[in-house]
Amino acid sequence: MSRRADLLEFAVLGLLHESPMHGYELRKRLNAALGAFRALSYGTLYPCLKSLSGRGLISAAQDGAETGPSARARIVYELTATGKEHFGDLVSRADATAYDDEGFGVRMAFFARTESEVRMRILEGRRSRLQDRLDLIHAASLAHRERMDSWTAALERHGEESTRREVRWLTELIDAERHTPRGSRPGPLTDPHHPAYTPPPNPTKE
Amino acid sequence: MSRRADLLEFAVLGLLHESPMHGYELRKRLNAALGAFRALSYGTLYPCLKSLSGRGLISAAQDGAETGPSARARIVYELTATGKEHFGDLVSRADATAYDDEGFGVRMAFFARTESEVRMRILEGRRSRLQDRLDLIHAASLAHRERMDSWTAALERHGEESTRREVRWLTELIDAERHTPRGSRPGPLTDPHHPAYTPPPNPTKE
DNA sequence: GTTAGCATGTAAGGAGTTACATGATTTT
DNA sequence: AAAATCATGTAACTCCTTACATGCTAAC
Secondary structure (H helix, E strand, O other): OOHHHHHHHHHHHHHHHHOOEEHHHHHHHHHHOOOOOOOOOHHHHHHHHHHHHHOOOEEEEEOOOOOOOOOOOOEEEEEOHHHHHHHHHHHOOOOHHHOOHHHHHHHHHOHHHOOHHHHHHHHHHHHHHHHHHHHHHHHHHHHOOOOOOHHHHHHHHHHHHHHHHHHHHHHHHHHHHHHOOOOOOOOOOOOOOOOOOOOOOOOOOO | OOHHHHHHHHHHHHHHHHOOEEHHHHHHHHHHOOOOOOOOOHHHHHHHHHHHHHOOOEEEEEOOOOOOOOOOOOEEEEEOHHHHHHHHHHHOOOOHHHOOHHHHHHHHHOHHHOOHHHHHHHHHHHHHHHHHHHHHHHHHHHHOOOOOOHHHHHHHHHHHHHHHHHHHHHHHHHHHHHHOOOOOOOOOOOOOOOOOOOOOOOOOOO
């Protein structure tokens, strides 16, 4: 039932699949890379990590003194075998949550680990969802066309135009995917054998 | 503190400013016109109406038998004098909630009732917010450029392009507003003396 | 006559932000 | 030395969806 929570768990598992990380870093990545979690708070993330840890999907390990002279109380989270399996299950699913505004971005962010067939279903599902929205916009604008000031009209036109652009973009992606039907990974994917946790020598700010 | 709830109240007052309505109709308008409340449920709307009614901002009146032979249990809500005043206060404010993704659309939907000066501040605030976001996107893409697959890259480019387009759109609106500096209402605004409640002879479907 | 839409609500529960609480480390 | 950032959490609270409960009206 819980959609947003599942989404966060999915994203966390996906990011930890690339490399182990501690909570703070995880939050930064979540906020930056995925547009969905623009202002994810610790009050959401840490309980989520605790839950995942409790279910054995990730392991929590104190960061030892390898980094420097003094050991900070960092907790580095790592995907367990069970966690990898679970993420594999999730990533092969293409349910309705993969099509909506929040879900789609997150799913696409992990397309490199998604099978081509599933990718196609998600891309097409998203496109059809947007086309439904265009129909709604069109119907609505017909309904109250006369009593509409220019501001509302401009707002509606911009919304329609944006949606139309996303549909075109999706169509391009779908066509490209269709011409390379094998489960090819078009970009440099991070190494599946994640090279342990690399402590940042000069930490990236914000 | 409560942002989303204030937003809903604002939208309800704004819509009732145009003409009295009952809850069901209100929800349809909220879902259609304003993009923000895509799936507003009755569980949110009715308590909100009750609260507004309790505070004397709107009045709730049973819809009499004028409509047809049998009286349905419709409750028509109408803006009170206090409610109009309150909406006037809200619409003249340009706080941070007017700039974010959910807030901006709702605020702009009632620009026809907003003073030119406030409109400008909101448009410029929104644009500056989006420019901040562009900076963030740019910084993030620089940070993890090498370890990025083509899907993530495509997603990021699309997000950037969309944001850039919205900035351009806002700039056009701002320029247009600047060239007509008086508090002009560019479009046909609905009559301030709302012509009572017109029961739909042929009800619009969904 | 039965489905679909109109119309109004309540109860429960989950999700996630805000605010609080704390302390180490790095930069200025 | 002070300020900013890194880092981890908890508690309370708000918002909002889901599911439930009910009944009327129009269309097929």
